[in-house]
Amino acid sequence: ADTPTELLVRSQAMASLYRGVLAGLALLFMNLLLILMARPPSADGASTAKSKISAVFVFGDSIVDPGNDNHRLTEAKADFPPYGQDFPGGKATGRFSNGKVPGDMLASRLGIKELLPPYLGDDLPISELLTGVVFASGGGGYDPFTSIPVNARSSTEQLGLFLKYKERLKASVGEDEMTRVISEGIYFTVMGANDLVNNYFTFPLRPHQYNLPSYVKFLVSSAVNFTMN
Numbered sequence: 001a002d003t004p005t006e007l008l009v010r011s012q013a014m015a016s017l018y019r020g021v022l023a024g025l026a027l028l029f030m031n032l033l034l035i036l037m038a039r040p041p042s043a044d045g046a047s048t049a050k051s052k053i054s055a056v057f058v059f060g061d062s063i064v065d066p067g068n069d070n071h072r073l074t075e076a077k078a079d080f081p082p083y084g085q086d087f088p089g090g091k092a093t094g095r096f097s098n099g100k101v102p103g104d105m106l107a108s109r110l111g112i113k114e115l116l117p118p119y120l121g122d123d124l125p126i127s128e129l130l131t132g133v134v135f136a137s138g139g140g141g142y143d144p145f146t147s148i149p150v151n152a153r154s155s156t157e158q159l160g161l162f163l164k165y166k167e168r169l170k171a172s173v174g175e176d177e178m179t180r181v182i183s184e185g186i187y188f189t190v191m192g193a194n195d196l197v198n199n200y201f202t203f204p205l206r207p208h209q210y211n212l213p214s215y216v217k218f219l220v221s222s223a224v225n226f227t228m229n
Contacts, residue, residue, distance in 0.1 A: 055132035058103040060190035062138035067094020068118040074151040076139030141195035142222035
């Protein structure tokens with residue numbers, strides 16, 4: 001039987017492997033998305049994707065969180081140096097990056113706006129709400145247990161913020177305009193790495209309930225339910 005040290009080393013190695021795979025898939029998806037957006041209009045004059053998109057909405061974890069955790073009692077925040085050292089003004093905004101995060105790049109590439117703000121940012125004007133915001137939370141995941149140790153927002157809580165956003169937008173611009181923005185928006189989700197790395201391979205609860213394949217199946221099911229909702 002493996003010793004505790006050997007089990008720990010093996011778990012850490014598997015965690016690194018899965019984190020690398022997930023990061024690679026996220027980058028691949030981003031590249032494919034940008035390639036599709038760069039395609040010219042069809043011969044019959046059909047509109048490009050850019051002309052059909054009203055706003056960008058992002059859910060997920062620290063990869064795309066631009067600062068929703070800033071005012072939350074959690075270790076999963078990035079509102080201090082050296083974060084943001086290459087951001088305009090050298091400011092740490094809460095983005096887990098030296099500069100922009102994927103949501104910013106996506107919104108910029110679509111020509112919607114240069115930076116995609118956190119929904120829980122300070123005093124967001126209606127122009128920001130109309131063109132998209134981010135609900136992601138550093139440390140969050142599909143598994144509700146994942147967010148508990150770091151006091152992050154789970155996927156379910158992020159959906160709750162989205163519902164509050166819709167009500168806020170409706171109160172500001174009316175139901176018809178809110179419906180247009182929501183229906184013509186593009187939705188982007190980056191989640192799952194914390195479920196594996198910071199949950200399954202770190203705490204003993206889930207490994208006692210699921211072997212790795214069944215836990216991955218649980219995450220996939222949770223992702224499907226999240227998308228449907």
